[in-house]
Amino acid sequence: MLFENLINNEMACKCGVNHSISIKEIIIGKGAINKLEMVISKLGFTDNFHIVADANTYKVAANQVERKFLERSYNFTSTVFEKKDLIADESALTRLLNEIDDETSCIIAVGSGTINDLSRYAAFKLNKPYLIIATAPSMDGYASSVSPLIINGFKRTYSAIAPIAIIGDTDILKNAPYEMITAGFGDMLGKYISLSDWKLGYYICNEYYCEAIVSIVEKALKLCIDQIEGLKRREDDAIENLMNGLVLSGLAMLMAGNSRPASGSEHHLAHFWEMRFISEGKKQILHGHKVGVASVLMAKRYNFLSMLDKIDVINYLSQATTVSEDDTKARIKEVYGSIANEVIQENAYMDYVKEINRKIVEEWASIKEIADKAPLSNVLKSILEAVEAPSSPEDINISGLLVDEGSKNCMYARNRYTVLRLFDQLGLIDFEC
Ligand SMILES: [Zn+2]
Ligand SMILES: [Zn+2]
DSSP: OTTTTTTTOEEEOTTSOEEEOOOOEEEEETTGGGGHHHHHHHTTOOSOEEEEEEHHHIIIIIHHHHHHHHHTTOOEEEEEEOOTTOOSBHHHHHHHHHHSOTTOSEEEEEESHHHHHHHHHHHHHHTOOEEEEEOOOOOSOTTOSEEEEEETTEEEEEEOOOOSEEEEEHHHHTTSOHHHHHHHHHHHHTHHHHHHHHHHHHHHHOOOOOHHHHHHHHHHHHHHHTTHHHHHTTOHHHHHHHHHHHHHHHHHHHHHTSSGGGOSHHHHHHHHHHHHHHHTTOOOOOHHHHHHHHHHHHHHHHHHHTTOOHHHHHHHHHHOOOOOHHHHHHHHHHHHGGGHHHHHHHHSOOTTHHHHHHHHHHTHHHHHHHHHHSOOHHHHHHHHHHTTOOOSGGGGTOOHHHHHHHHHHGGGGSOOOOHHHHHHHTTOTTOOO
8 A cells, every 4th residue: 555656656746747656566565475476477577587696685585486486487597696795896797797698588686785786787787677575674775776886996876777576575574684674774764864955955956856755755764763662573564664664765766766865965974984994895884774873973963053043154154164176176086086086077066155155044944944853863873772773983883083084075975965065065064973
């Protein structure tokens, strides 16, 4: 019921856009994997599948799929990534693209974040449909149509396609490592910040904004926030609702045509940390854990804004020094090293600073309202603690220095207005948490 009005449907929306979602089936619940054959036949596929998994997801679900396909005498091929800490980079992608043959009618991805990112991009490149069998409620990208890939050490979001179907079997999802469950929860908690950042963009940069999409993300967030006790006990309902929330959040991104509703400064900071960990060869931290921690830090900034009056803002703006384009580029080169040119291309300099400053003052009442509505950072922290998710940078081995460096520079990686850009303009980028 949750998804029926959204999928397979084109909605003429008040925002002026006709939102359409190309996903044809979403089945989440107990025993959902048993409906795979029904789904593929409903979608018109009869033979020739390519299964994508890693060593873990092969054990928990892909081997069941292979067994069923053998019983049915379906032809299929498989890619099983054996490597631990698989990342969606050039080498994994090249292997996958080589192993999917021309005959494949549908790619069946079995996994969570990385497997989904790789399969979605491969499906797009090869112009083939794909469906996902989720193995952990660990992130909100199941319904997404874009793939974050690490190419040349730089994490960027590439165009891809949405899955044709999503299957989330709670019997599988609830047995995912508990840290993956809390990661999904952390990713959802980030929506408090991403929605606030989007609204900032709307008021300050006249950015496109859609209330219907916002309310879907809010609904998704509520579904998850209500599950704290049940998640700890891995209850079916709690896991199902978390997964529903994560998929809904993905649908909201599809409706918006980009990740704006579900990814703001908290994601930019998390991505900055991730890239730094990759370049230093450190073991990766789950995406949702970084997002959860970064959300606490971003909430602190909103809480600070909430204390400012228009007169304070005018004072801050008048004292802030405008950094020249050359200085901005020099700073990006210093921080981003070999990938600096890509970052500069993405967004080197906002040359409409004066106009934005005017809007900040003009719209202060609305901006303050956004800040007033943002959750208190210590409340977010205690919600994370309640599910036993990491809640501070130390919990995930992020040093104070990296928090500081990321907070000052992560905004450059994406041309998107956020609370960090606002802090930069107010001369508060050195804000200490
Ligand atoms: Zn709309
Ligand atoms: Zn995320």
